Amino acid sequence: MKRFTTSKILLLASLLIAPMLASADVVAGKALYSSCVACHGANAEGNPAMNAPALNGQFPEYLARQLNHFKDGIRGADAKDSLGMQMRAMTAVLADKQAITDVSEYIASLPVTAVATKIEGDVRNGNNLYQGNCGSCHGGKGEGNQALNSPRLAGLDEAYLIRQINNFKQGIRGTHQMDRFGRQMKLMANTVRSDKDLLDMAAYLHALPVQ
Template identity: 45%
Template sequence: MIIKRLAVFVAALFLFACSDEPSITADSQEAASDAKAVLAQASASDGKALYIACQACHGPKGQGNRALNAPSLVNQSPWYLKRQMLAFMEGRRGAHPEDTFGQQMAAIAKTLPDQAAVDALVAYIDSLSGHTPERTVKGDTKKGEDYYTMVCGSCHGPKAEGNELLDSPALAGVDDWYLVRQFELFRKGIRGADDKYGRQMVMMAPALPTDEDVTNVVSYIQSLAEK
């Protein structure tokens, strides 16, 4: 019975992500509760089993799905994925009323029982093969390179590979449309207000003052992933 309800929960997540104005119903809350029970019964070392709550949106191979507003999970550093999952679970991300998609992830992340489950889930995602994301943002890569070198490279690395010592995640290989969205959230203060790491990006956001600047930089980052 619980497994059937988990299937209903995964289907609900699919519909929830498709909606521009998602809502939490009594049925979805009950399904989420049952999903949490199933996840709690799963072995903390079984990341593949835990991933069932993720694949409806992020895909069976972590490849993401833009139509569902779900970014790729591969090509990202495990330490950063863990930090973001914990931020969603603990209410440090996805709490802002204007962060619709962040609220979705927060609700899903809270179905995981504990940090051991997060570790197992991240380890499983890290085992999935990476891929070069499709280019959806087109800008001036030369201007983007200049801006990236001046503004971003010192933290995120010359090849946008990230730097854990500076708390800076990889950017190359992350969906370009997702990077644009997240930068906009930082610029508006919707993301980062309750997260000491996110606040760093909030402070840096004015360094790219226009949408064109952001497009150019993201276009350049995408070119690094394609090399």
């Protein structure tokens, strides 16, 4: 049986991804993003007051996957996920997968910024918990790992991080049979034992420097 090294697997993945990225029209993506600015901000920096997470700094493949999930009812279909349902409705402005690719690539091209909010939590405990449970996939500094399909977490606001972990734990997100990575995350979310631990991890991730 022919064996593939990690480097060969990553090379193959990059070759498969490249055609999608090459076909992206960032100019068209900018025009499409105009419908997102009111909630997510001009630079996709997010707005906690609007329950809108930061999008800049994310990998375009992750953004496209989530938008496709919303559009296809894989995410945001649960009646308990009112904010997800709103986002699902917003994807109606994206006519097809090309539009999703275009807007995802545009968002990923924006400068990484963060909304300045203060989170009360034990950052040291949050660091310990995060490194032990999440760092191997999402990166030691929450920078994400494209090869593992793990999004960036650094700089995301407290409410969004806590809400998504609880959504995974409660089965509101990550139960659809087509959401393979969501199902993995649901299992990991169950390792967070208390609300305090979750708050501490959120405080740690939000405190990380924007790069």
